[in-house]
Amino acid sequence: MTNVSMTVNGKSVSCDVSETTLLSEFLREDLRLTGTHVGCDTSQCGACVVHVDGKAIKSCTALAVSLNGSDLTTVEGVGSASNLHPMQAAFKKHHGLQCGFCTPGMIMAGIDMVERYHAAGQELTAEAIRHELEGNICRCTGYHNIVKAIEEAAGTMAGQKQAAE
């Protein structure tokens, strides 16, 4: 057991975890943040995507002990039912989810790609979104509405950034 301390969704947490505990297990089992899902065992599906220090990673592929001192955001931390993040709102508006299992990973991947493209000054086209979603599998939606949702959220998020600047 090793003690790890990190900030998760703005709150500091400190826990003893085993050296083999995956970040996805740590979030789901130790912190009971079950919005992060596990859909595979080969780092392929992206249901487990969270943000570590502002970057999207697959939490099933990171060890909790390796993230001591990190700042984490999970789907529970980006918005709430009464105050949705633009990405969450866009998924709802465009029917970008059906069973909802891939959705947390899609939302976290979506936010990350919008922010990366924005930082690089690149346009996030539908084609780029499809390419960027390579690491996220959805079996229900056929991606059509996910792409629409991310496209719209990219616009809203850019607008918000501008307004803030």
Next chain:
Amino acid sequence: MSDGIGARVERKEDKRFITGKGKYTDDIRMDNQAYAAFVRCPVAHAKINGIDSSAAMAMEGVIAVHTGPEMKADEIGDIITGWSITSKDGSPMQCGVWNPMVTTYGRYVGDAVAVVVAETQDIARAAAEVVELDYEELPAVAAADVALTDGAPQVHENVPGNLIFNWEIGDEAKTEAAMAGAHHVTELDITNNRLAPNPMEPRSAVATYDEAEDHYTLYTTSQNPHVARLVLSAFYNVAPEHKLRVIAPDVGGGFGSKIYIYPEELTCLWASMKTGRSVKWTSDRSEAFMTDAHGRDHVTKAKMGFDADGNIVAFHVDTIANIGAYVSLFATATPTYLYGTLWSGTYAMPAIYGTVRAVHTNTVPVDAYRGAGRPEATYMIERMMETASREMGIHPAELRRRNFVKEFPYQTEVILQYDSGDYFKMLDEGEKAADVAGFAARKADSAARGKLRGLGYSTFVEACGIAPSAAVGSLGAAVGLWESCEVRVNPVGTVEVLTGSHSHGQGHETTFAQLVSDRFGIPIDNVQIVHGDTDKVQMGMGTYGSRSGPVGMSAVVKALDKVEEKAKKIAAHTLEASEDDIVIENGEVKVAGTDKKMGWHEVGLAAYIAHNLPEGMEPGLKETAFYDPLNFSFPSGALICEVEVDPDTGVTDIVKFTAVDDFGTIINPNIVEGQVHGGVTQGIGQAMLEQVVYDETGQLITGSYMDYCMPRADDVPSFTLDHTCTPSPLNPLGVKGCGEAGAIGAPPAVINAITDAIGSNDLQMPATPLAVWTALQANKTAMAAE
């Protein structure tokens, strides 16, 4: 009311999913919870001589190791099949016994042999690794056609030649005679590739035994929790129904694979009684590939005869269906009554005959997967049509139009009677939406860039809303396939709908609420849909076969009718008017032509206060209905796929995909379109990417997402969709069902487009770049030789 039938309302259920607050089975944690892991048969066929669990039991944190013989000793039942099929010689089907955990023989890689229960999942899995099996490997067979050959390994002793049944449908003599007189006969060997359903949420179960109450609770990933409870009680002998509660909370997709009541869920229940602990098991993806029922896996020889004008005169089919090591719940219905009965497709065929041989192999059981039998039928028919059109030099759309069913109801040669449709209109609309007129120019443009462009059609009809109980009973089903609903109006006028349908992505919490909103003019936010819990909802049959619309919603309508009738009586009494003059709209109950009215909530209140009800009326406003469908419903569609192939690499790009469907009445277009997007994508997956591979020894080669290619965002285009509408005359809403359409219609459209582009009919699914390139080379060689 803006929330009513046909409105594009956003889904009520989404908020919990987008904020990470969904509650799936693996999210549930009970007090006193332990974890199960399974020891599995490592080879495709083995005699298990002994199980040594001493090393596992010695590990810290291991609570118990249990085996199949112990389960047998506790009189836990064997896994059942729900549909018996009679062979053409009149003999009943023969199938092997499926012990939930192996008693003597393991018959596929992954067959459960023992269960380890431990304090943590890690310990359970580690302990399962050190349980030692003493086994003798036996010869195995994985391919269905090989399993039928003389001297093939026997999967079950009591099933000689591995043949479960040899079923027939149609008129053999009439078909042979018509075929003999045909002007042109098209013949094709067709493989329908084996698929792994892959809902993104793996199967999971949490079972709890309460000794003091002698009561069990099971949270599980099920599409039909009531059927699970019935089967677990009546057949698996876990506990009587009133001592077993089954809850299917949020379920992350099913596509058929979560209909079945598998050994693992059953074992968790039994193990919780054995250990006195809550027992949780969650499949990982590798385990899902090994143990979730697969889909499709047919090998077919088909012949279609035409007269000189291109009219179909006869259709002959010979199919071998791989059922796997054991006969799963719907496994026998899928390649027979959900397949052979659809062989007429969208066409008026005067003579049809065929046989289906169902075969045991040393592979995981094969059962219904999105479309179940209908994709197999459609793929075969639509490839035949396209191939015939090329052979006879008739445009594929024209050949289809010549043969379309023109009048409804239409009685096919293979049992089913189609309710309604307009196949000409949907194809016309499809051709317009796909801009078929501009195809030649686009093809020329591709050619100028060194690319091959192709256009492929598929028109399909499917049978949804399974099904009239008496009819399926006469065909061998063990259950009725009605649906139930209870509508409760609360004293404040809000409404709860308890339905036996189950939503695992289909959006019932929204669409079912729209029905109530439409009827009483109250907002959908005032309606709560309750489903998935046997303690809350009366018996129901669950969701599969696109039945929640045609059957589940019909039950809602029936219950709403009863509620409306009583509400009108109460209002008439209160307002001193005639019942016939009462109308309900916009949340008000009015006397037509006057200004006398009550709020909807006031009627609810009056029903429960009960101070002033009509003479003899019981208080309360709550009604239950069971709806048994009159027939299947028959959605249809025209799908057109346009591809561009790179001849140097075989890489194929779907440049446009158009689907014009007739689903009858549509409740929420957003949700229906979403179903089509997802279905078409699974169809494209089958056509171009997905294939379960077992090697000849029965080892599973495609055991993870590294080897099994799932469709990703980059593999599919944005879709062009439209609808035509001929309401079903056989259910109150006129709905037909939309869940499976895309998966049924898409594969032949894709393959017809690719074969059009490469100029060869010799292509099987999945059309990977290698397969396309190989077909192109073979075609070049053949053309050079001519």
